[in-house]
Amino acid sequence: MNPLLTVEDLVVEFKISKAKFRAPDGVSFTVMRDECVGFVGESGSGKSVTALAIMGLVPKPQGRVLRGKIVFDGTDLLKTDEHPRGKKISMVFQNPLNSLNPNLKIGKQLTEVLEEHYGMSYRQAMERVVQVMKQLGIPDPEEMVKRYPFEYSGGMRQRVMIAMAMLCEPKLLIADEPTTALDVTIQAQIIQLFKQLKNQSKTSILFISHDLSVISQIADRIIVMYAGKICEISPMKELFEKPLHPYTVGLISSIPDMKERKTRLKSIEGNVPSLVDPPSGCRFHPRCQQKMKKCIESEPPLFSIQGREVKCWLYEGVEE
Amino acid sequence: MLLRVENLSKSFPVEFSIFGKPTKFLRALHEISFEVEAGSIFSIVGESGSGKSTIARILSGIYKASGGQIFYNEKVLEDPSKNRDIQMVFQDPDTSLDPRKTVSFIVEEGLRIQKIEGKRERRRLVLDTVRSVGLTEEVLVKYPHQLSGGQKQRVAIARSLVLKPKLLILDEPTSALDVSVQAQILNLLVELKERYQLTYILITHDLKIVNHLSDYTMVMYLGQIMEIGRTEDIIHKPLHPYTRALLESVPKPGLDNLSEFSIKGEIPSPLNPPKGCPFKTRCPLCFERCQENPELVDLENRKVRCHLYKREV
Numbered sequence: 001m002n003p004l005l006t007v008e009d010l011v012v013e014f015k016i017s018k019a020k021f022r023a024p025d026g027v028s029f030t031v032m033r034d035e036c037v038g039f040v041g042e043s044g045s046g047k048s049v050t051a052l053a054i055m056g057l058v059p060k061p062q063g064r065v066l067r068g069k070i071v072f073d074g075t076d077l078l079k080t081d082e083h084p085r086g087k088k089i090s091m092v093f094q095n096p097l098n099s100l101n102p103n104l105k106i107g108k109q110l111t112e113v114l115e116e117h118y119g120m121s122y123r124q125a126m127e128r129v130v131q132v133m134k135q136l137g138i139p140d141p142e143e144m145v146k147r148y149p150f151e152y153s154g155g156m157r158q159r160v161m162i163a164m165a166m167l168c169e170p171k172l173l174i175a176d177e178p179t180t181a182l183d184v185t186i187q188a189q190i191i192q193l194f195k196q197l198k199n200q201s202k203t204s205i206l207f208i209s210h211d212l213s214v215i216s217q218i219a220d221r222i223i224v225m226y227a228g229k230i231c232e233i234s235p236m237k238e239l240f241e242k243p244l245h246p247y248t249v250g251l252i253s254s255i256p257d258m259k260e261r262k263t264r265l266k267s268i269e270g271n272v273p274s275l276v277d278p279p280s281g282c283r284f285h286p287r288c289q290q291k292m293k294k295c296i297e298s299e300p301p302l303f304s305i306q307g308r309e310v311k312c313w314l315y316e317g318v319e320e
Numbered sequence: 321m322l323l324r325v326e327n328l329s330k331s332f333p334v335e336f337s338i339f340g341k342p343t344k345f346l347r348a349l350h351e352i353s354f355e356v357e358a359g360s361i362f363s364i365v366g367e368s369g370s371g372k373s374t375i376a377r378i379l380s381g382i383y384k385a386s387g388g389q390i391f392y393n394e395k396v397l398e399d400p401s402k403n404r405d406i407q408m409v410f411q412d413p414d415t416s417l418d419p420r421k422t423v424s425f426i427v428e429e430g431l432r433i434q435k436i437e438g439k440r441e442r443r444r445l446v447l448d449t450v451r452s453v454g455l456t457e458e459v460l461v462k463y464p465h466q467l468s469g470g471q472k473q474r475v476a477i478a479r480s481l482v483l484k485p486k487l488l489i490l491d492e493p494t495s496a497l498d499v500s501v502q503a504q505i506l507n508l509l510v511e512l513k514e515r516y517q518l519t520y521i522l523i524t525h526d527l528k529i530v531n532h533l534s535d536y537t538m539v540m541y542l543g544q545i546m547e548i549g550r551t552e553d554i555i556h557k558p559l560h561p562y563t564r565a566l567l568e569s570v571p572k573p574g575l576d577n578l579s580e581f582s583i584k585g586e587i588p589s590p591l592n593p594p595k596g597c598p599f600k601t602r603c604p605l606c607f608e609r610c611q612e613n614p615e616l617v618d619l620e621n622r623k624v625r626c627h628l629y630k631r632e633v
Contacts, residue, residue: 042499042500153586183368183587184525184527184566184569184570185367185583185586187569187571188578188583189584191578210499211499212499212573213572213573216571216572216574216575216576217576237574239574250500251499251500252573254502255499255573256503258527258528258531258572261531262532263510264510267501267507271468271469271470271471271501272468
């Protein structure tokens with residue numbers, strides 16, 4: 001089966017006053033049909049910019065796609081004049097209050113999507129909106145469409161954003177930290193909602209989060225990013241059973257355990273490097289405990305091992 | 321007991337008559353009582369709107385309590401803002417550090433205001449403290465924007481620590497940080513506690529951190545205590561349905577554990593709290609008696625506010 005989305009060697013460059021930096025810097029991955037891919041990384045790793053590049057929304061003029069290919073459903077999104085965003089690809093952002101217009105009723109904001117993309121009449125559109133809102137667990141949708149965003153609670157607003165994204169039954173839904181601004185109990189509800197979407201619709205999901213525990217709830221495959229590069233791509237279960245890249249190992253062991261109480265957490269020493277002047281060779285080497293001479297000198301390629309990919313010299317020669 | 325809080329209450333006026341008299345109040349805290357043992361870590365958990373940050377702000381003197389008393393070392397604490405022994409570390413160093421001041425100015429500021437020691441001695445104290453939080457003296461001349469997130473939070477900790485406090489209030493100390501740095505800061509906090517014999521009040525929504533660090537835990541909901549006791553008991557044998565809900569909703573790494581999650585709905589507005597038990601609108605075990613607010617019941621080693629539990633005789 002051919003993948004729904006193929007990203008190849010994507011580089012986005014930002015220019016802020018005199019400083020230049022690249023994030024993502026040469027990122028390649030695929031998303032299959034009906035698959036949920038999790039994107040994990042710290043701030044500045046380039047995960048959100050990758051999502052924005054897919055949406056064709058890299059902030060201008062400071063940012064531009066320097067090179068690469070983003071092939072979605074057969075078309076290169078970087079070359080096409082008609083970007084499928086909003087219809088075939090849609091996105092849910094972290095803070096729904098920034099994404100909703102405070103002056104328009106929710107119903108108006110949602111029906112607009114259908115009027116715009118499908119030329120539906122207001123009444124037809126409203127029917128569909130109410131139906132989708134009901135599916136996504138918004139109680140009493142006929143009444144709720146008449147309200148303004150400020151009258152919604154945080155969790156309900158995020159449900160509205162997901163409803164808006166799902167109205168056109170997109171082939172790909174990108175969710176950028178959709179639960180980070182929410183309380184734990186609400187986060188659990190929204191994660192369940194994504195799971196329901198994953199099981200009941202044919203939409204592929206690209207789920208971005210800094211939190212490995214959240215991602216592991218819904219992702220089939222996880223992509224770990226660090227300082228603009230991909231470190232590791234691996235199915236969810238294998239990643240936790242046997243993380244390959246030293247950065248992934250560090251990330252997983254720095255999560256406090258609920259079962260066992262330890263006096264000290266394993267942490268990754270040092271800080272995330274500046275992308276303006278990134279480290280030579282492997283970008284993780286200044287913080288890596290298993291660093292070798294080679295790591296400082298040259299950047300490792302992505303090695304494939306048992307259906308997984310890892311960008312680390314430790315796995316040179318153990319390829320299959 | 322280092323700190324004892326009795327029947328602490330706080331309400332904010334939200335509506336006023338034309339003569340400026342408040343006519344409607346938001347009840348942020350309702351009769352909160354707890355004790356913090358010297359040398360322990362006491363956690364306060366709950367969702368946003370539960371009142372946990374209000375407690376921190378009263379203890380550090382930012383807000384004035386509407387009722388109740390605070391005892392510090394068994395003496396009534398009239399004005400917490402004048403007590404140098406209690407210091408606070410805020411959640412987001414980007415908003416709590418002055419962007420136009422250097423690190424050495426920021427860390428020294430408390431000493432200068434409190435008129436502690438002479439100039440030279442203050443400099444030495446600042447340097448010592450900055451080193452003790454794992455920074456080098458090069459950062460002293462830097463501005464906050466030149467530091468990474470983890471370094472900024474270390475500066476925020478140093479600023480509180482320089483006044484040699486006994487009790488540190490940590491309000492979500494790691495939630496603005498990257499995952500790999502979070503563990504560093506948590507380890508640092510443990511080290512500092514031991515080295516300086518500190519006591520912590522830790523405010524967080526992250527039960528993984530609570531379990532990792534703390535000795536006692538207080539679970540709050542809509543300004544009231546739902547359950548309070550030893551962290552071990554609360555995490556492994558939760559009694560209150562809300563505590564259970566919180567624990568169930570923690571995503572576990574590498575496991576798909578949220579599928580049986582049962583709590584519906586969201587925390588009600590504190591402007592219009594439900595009558596009776598505050599949690600009744602979301603509780604899966606709600607029954608008739610929940611129309612009246614349960615008392616905080618003393619059980620072995622802990623207290624629970626729920627009709628499911630009766631006082632042990």
